Structure formats: C-alpha cells, structure tokens
Amino acid sequence: MDRAGRRRVANRVFIGLCGAATAVALAFLAMILWALVSKGIAGIDAMTFTADQPAPGSAGGLRNAIVGSIIMCGIAMLIALVVGILAGTWLAEYGAGTKLGQVVRFLNDVLISAPSILVGLFVYQLLVEPFEGFSGYAGAVALAFLATPIVVRTTEDILSLQPGALREAGMALGASRAFVIRKIIWRAARTGLLTAGLLGFARISGETAPLLFTSLGNQFYTADPSQPMASLPTTIFQFALSAYDDWQRLAWAGALLIAAAVLFINIVGRLLARETHRP
Numbered sequence: 688m689d690r691a692g693r694r695r696v697a698n699r700v701f702i703g704l705c706g707a708a709t710a711v712a713l714a715f716l717a718m719i720l721w722a723l724v725s726k727g728i729a730g731i732d733a734m735t736f737t738a739d740q741p742a743p744g745s746a747g748g749l750r751n752a753i754v755g756s757i758i759m760c761g762i763a764m765l766i767a768l769v770v771g772i773l774a775g776t777w778l779a780e781y782g783a784g785t786k787l788g789q790v791v792r793f794l795n796d797v798l799i800s801a802p803s804i805l806v807g808l809f810v811y812q813l814l815v816e817p818f819e820g821f822s823g824y825a826g827a828v829a830l831a832f833l834a835t836p837i838v839v840r841t842t843e844d845i846l847s848l849q850p851g852a853l854r855e856a857g858m859a860l861g862a863s864r865a866f867v868i869r870k871i872i873w874r875a876a877r878t879g880l881l882t883a884g885l886l887g888f889a890r891i892s893g894e895t896a897p898l899l900f901t902s903l904g905n906q907f908y909t910a911d912p913s914q915p916m917a918s919l920p921t922t923i924f925q926f927a928l929s930a931y932d933d934w935q936r937l938a939w940a941g942a943l944l945i946a947a948a949v950l951f952i953n954i955v956g957r958l959l960a961r962e963t964h965r966p
Contacts, residue, residue: 727943730936740906740922743931749941751908755916756945759823759902760891762912763830767887771835772880775842780868783847792843798836806832807897815901823912826902830894834887841886845879846872878960885956889949895920919945 734748741747774791782788807829814825849872857867873880898904903915904922919941926938 723939723943723946726936726939728940730938730940731943735937735940739908740917741933741937743929743934745933747933747937749919749922749937749944751905752917752919752922752941753944754908754910755823755902755905756892756918756920758910758912759827759830759898759916759918760888762824762827763834763891764884764888766827766831767834767838768884770831771838771883771887772842774835775839775883776846776868776873778839778843779846780864780872795836795839798832799840802896803833803894804896804900807900810897811900821901821903821915823902823914823916826898826916826918827912829897829901830891833894833897834891837890838883838887841883842880845876845883848879849875881956881960885953888952892949893920893945895924899924 734746735750736748736753737750738746738748739751740749774795778788778792778795782791810825810829810832814828815821853871853875854864854867857871858864862870898918898921902918902921904925905915905917909916923938923941923945926934926941929935
C-alpha cells in the first residue's frame, strides 16, 4: 500500500472512531434525558408550583424551593455579572501582559476548578457563623463565588478576540479608552458577554453542596433572603435520598425543572443575541 492509501485508511479509521465516540456520548445523553423526562413529568402537576414542601405521605409541591432558587440565583448572577464583566474587561484591556494580570488570571483559573463544597465552607465561615444563622444571602454569595470566575474568563476571552482596529478607530476620534470600551468593545462583544452569563447560570443552577452550608433549606415558604431558604438542589438532595415514593417523585420533578430552566434561558439568550445582529 502506498502512502496515499495509508493516509486514506488512517483518515477513515479516525473518522470512524470520532463517529463512534459521538454516538456513545449521544446515547448516554439520550438515556439521561429519557430518564429525566419520563420520571420528572410524572411528578409535575399544578400543586408542584402552588404548594410547599409536603410531609411524607401528604400532597405538596415545590413552590418554596422554586422561589428560593430564583431569588438566590438572581442575586448571585447580579453579583457575578457586575464583578465578572468588569474584572474580565480589566484583564483583557488593561492587565494583559502585566504581572498583576497574570496573577489575577491564575487565581481566577484556580477558583474555576475549586470544589464547590470548599466555597460553601468558606462562605459559612464568612457569613453564616459570624451572623449566627443561615440565610439566602449567604447562599447567593456562595453561588456568586462559583459563577464569577467563569464570567471573568469568558469575558476576557471574548474581549481579546475583538479587533484592535475598533479600539484604534474610537481613540483616533478623540474618545477615551474607557468610553471606547463601554460604547464600542462591549457592544461588539455583547453576544459573548451574554454567553458568559449563560455559562455562569448553568454552572450554579444545580449546585447543592455550597447551599447546604449557607442557605441550609426551609420547608416553609419565604421570600426573605435574610432567612434560611429552600432551593431546588437541596430539596432534590433531601427528597431523592428518602424512602418515600412521593418525595422521590418530587425530586425527579425538581431535576426536570432545573434542566428545563437552563434550556429555556439558553434559548431565550440565543434568540435575543440573534435579534441584536439583525440589520
């Protein structure tokens, strides 16, 4: 066999292995989705959204957990987006190539890979123990610690990809560097900044460990973040390990709601990004 024949064989083998690996990954994903949808739908009804956590053997829902997750994730993403976009902008526009920028970038990468349970323990020492109580604020801060590094890294990467001609053109017209970043660079990178927010939300939407040490949980409805708050991940953790069939059905329903929320927010984000690119 000549060299061209060996290359054709190697190419076909490589393509076949890639296709097989893709098929295996899709098969496992399909099985996970099938289990999630088939068991999750069985536990969803009107009471899921209107009733609070039930006692074993009685009717109830996940209203308190849904509201708690929305509040804590909302506060966490507000913190993560503000801090993350500003920090990522500094790394891309001002700190690139500096020693301080390298240190900040390294520490941010360490935070990305930090176990979430360690973040929960840190926030426990920071906000729970000194104030002698669990709270939704502590849970939101713990989630923000997890989402912010992802937003920082994504923002830096997206801004670094913007053409230098955009910056030069703005400053050639007499605009300050800060004005160019706000009015030109951020607008050009708005789709990437949106992606940063989506990635951050996807990271924290199903986190359980940090919330066990910070917000703890609450079997009753509350919208006050200064009190212990229920959340879907902690409720799923509690219900899935129980021996009660009704609790296990609600755990599957909560898992399906988290997956559906992440999917819905991603779809809405992509649609908004597409609208902004239309002439």
